[in-house]
Amino acid sequence: MTLPESLETRPLPIIAPKGPRPYDTIAVLGGGAFGTALASVAARAQRETRLWLRDESVAADVRDNRRNTRYLGDIKLAKGITATTDLAEALDGADAVLLVTPSTTIREMAARIGELAPPDAPIFVCAKGIESGSGLLMSEVAAEVAPGRPIGALTGPTFATETAAGHPTAVTVACSSGVRVRPMERAAARMALSLATGAFRPYISDDLPGVEVGGAVKNVVAIACGILAGAGFGENSRAAIITRGLSEMKELAVKLGGSRETVTGLGGLGDLMLTCSSPQSRNFSYGFQRGQGRSDDEVFDGRPVVVEGRHNAVTATDLARRLGLHMPICEMVRSIVDDGEPIGDAFARFWSSPIGAEPRALDLEIAHPAVDAVERRFEDLNT
Incomplete structure (x- = not known):
C-alpha cells in the first residue's frame, strides 16, 4: 500500500x-x-x-x-x-x-x-x-x-x-x-x-568496511537459507544459518578494519534478516528453487535474473582465503553454485563439521560424533 x-x-x-x-x-x-x-x-x-x-x-x-x-x-x-x-x-x-x-x-x-x-x-x-x-x-x-x-x-x-x-x-x-x-x-x-x-x-x-561486508555476504547466506526452505526445512534451520552467517560477516569485517558492532546494525544484521526471510529477495528465491530440485538453468523459468549472491559467493571466499579466514557457509554455497557440488553433499559436509564453541575465546573443537547420520539426513537433497 x-x-x-x-x-x-x-x-x-x-x-x-x-x-x-x-x-x-x-x-x-x-x-x-x-x-x-x-x-x-x-x-x-x-x-x-x-x-x-x-x-x-x-x-x-x-x-x-x-x-x-x-x-x-x-x-x-x-x-x-x-x-x-x-x-x-x-x-x-x-x-x-x-x-x-x-x-x-x-x-x-x-x-x-x-x-x-x-x-x-x-x-x-x-x-x-x-x-x-x-x-x-x-x-x-x-x-x-x-x-x-x-x-x-x-x-x-x-x-x-x-x-x-x-x-x-x-x-x-x-x-x-x-x-x-x-x-x-x-x-x-x-x-x-x-x-x-x-x-x-x-x-x-x-565504518565503510563494516557496512559493505554485510551487504556483500548477506546475499550468499540468503542462498543457503533459500535452499533449506525449498527443501522443506523449517525456521530452526534458517535461524542457524542466519546466526552463523552473521559470525562470518563479523570475522571478515574485522579483518578489513571494520567493527563487529557495525555488522549487528542495519547494513549487516538488518539486511541479513530481510534477505534471508522473504521470497522478494532474488537470492533467497534462487536458493529456494535450487532446494526444490531445479537446476541452475531452470531457476526463474530460465529468465536472466541477476543473483548477486552467486557472484559474491566466489569473490567473498576468494578474499577470505587470501586473508586466511574460513567462511564455511560461504564456502558451502560456492561449492554448489560455482563448483557444481550436489546440494546434499555440500550441506552434509557443513552440518557434520567439527563442533565449535561460542564464544570464540573458548577455543574448542570436537569431532562430530554422527557424521553418517548427518549424511543420511541430507542425502535426499541430491535427487
Missing part, C-alpha cells in the same frame, strides 16, 4: 546554522527498481533529483507517468524527478551522486562520474559486493577510479517496492572520508539529512 503523498511531502524541519547542510541536487545513476525508489525518496525530500537510466522508454515512463512500470509496477513516484539517458546531463552541477548500478559496472561508472561530476561531489555506492580479482569492496573500487572526492555507501534492509511505496524504511549511510571535518559536516551526515523524509530514516556511520 502506498502511503498518502502528503506524509512524504511535509516540509522538513528548519536546520540550525550549526547543523549539516543537505545536498540540494542529487544525481541517481541506475534506473532499476532500487535506483528509481531512491530517486523517489530524494524527490520527496524536496531535493532536485536527476535519475539516469539506460533505456529511453523507461525514462519516458518516469517523466510522463511518474512510474517505472518495468521494475516497480503501478507504484506512483514522487513529483519532480528529471529522468534522462544522458549521463552528462544527470551529473551536471550535481552536489552528490547515488550510484545504483550492478556491482560489475561500478568500476566503469565511477570512472565516468570522476570525469563528469563536479570535483567535490561525493559518490555513494549502493551496489553490494566484492570485485572479482581485486577483492576490493565497492567503495574501494570507486575510490581507485575517482580519486580525490568523498566516497561512501548507502545500504540496509530495503526492498525497492516498499521503499518506493513509502513504507517506513531505515538505512545506513557511511563515509570514512573527511576526517578533518566536523562529524556533522561530513558527507555521510549531509546525505542522511538530504534523504530523510516522513518514512525514510537514515543512520550515519564512518
Whole structure:
C-alpha cells in the first residue's frame, strides 16, 4: 500500500546554522527498481533529483507517468524527478551522486562520474559486493577510479517496492572520508539529512568496511537459507544459518578494519534478516528453487535474473582465503553454485563439521560424533 503523498511531502524541519547542510541536487545513476525508489525518496525530500537510466522508454515512463512500470509496477513516484539517458546531463552541477548500478559496472561508472561530476561531489555506492580479482569492496573500487572526492555507501534492509511505496524504511549511510571535518559536516551526515523524509530514516556511520561486508555476504547466506526452505526445512534451520552467517560477516569485517558492532546494525544484521526471510529477495528465491530440485538453468523459468549472491559467493571466499579466514557457509554455497557440488553433499559436509564453541575465546573443537547420520539426513537433497 502506498502511503498518502502528503506524509512524504511535509516540509522538513528548519536546520540550525550549526547543523549539516543537505545536498540540494542529487544525481541517481541506475534506473532499476532500487535506483528509481531512491530517486523517489530524494524527490520527496524536496531535493532536485536527476535519475539516469539506460533505456529511453523507461525514462519516458518516469517523466510522463511518474512510474517505472518495468521494475516497480503501478507504484506512483514522487513529483519532480528529471529522468534522462544522458549521463552528462544527470551529473551536471550535481552536489552528490547515488550510484545504483550492478556491482560489475561500478568500476566503469565511477570512472565516468570522476570525469563528469563536479570535483567535490561525493559518490555513494549502493551496489553490494566484492570485485572479482581485486577483492576490493565497492567503495574501494570507486575510490581507485575517482580519486580525490568523498566516497561512501548507502545500504540496509530495503526492498525497492516498499521503499518506493513509502513504507517506513531505515538505512545506513557511511563515509570514512573527511576526517578533518566536523562529524556533522561530513558527507555521510549531509546525505542522511538530504534523504530523510516522513518514512525514510537514515543512520550515519564512518565504518565503510563494516557496512559493505554485510551487504556483500548477506546475499550468499540468503542462498543457503533459500535452499533449506525449498527443501522443506523449517525456521530452526534458517535461524542457524542466519546466526552463523552473521559470525562470518563479523570475522571478515574485522579483518578489513571494520567493527563487529557495525555488522549487528542495519547494513549487516538488518539486511541479513530481510534477505534471508522473504521470497522478494532474488537470492533467497534462487536458493529456494535450487532446494526444490531445479537446476541452475531452470531457476526463474530460465529468465536472466541477476543473483548477486552467486557472484559474491566466489569473490567473498576468494578474499577470505587470501586473508586466511574460513567462511564455511560461504564456502558451502560456492561449492554448489560455482563448483557444481550436489546440494546434499555440500550441506552434509557443513552440518557434520567439527563442533565449535561460542564464544570464540573458548577455543574448542570436537569431532562430530554422527557424521553418517548427518549424511543420511541430507542425502535426499541430491535427487
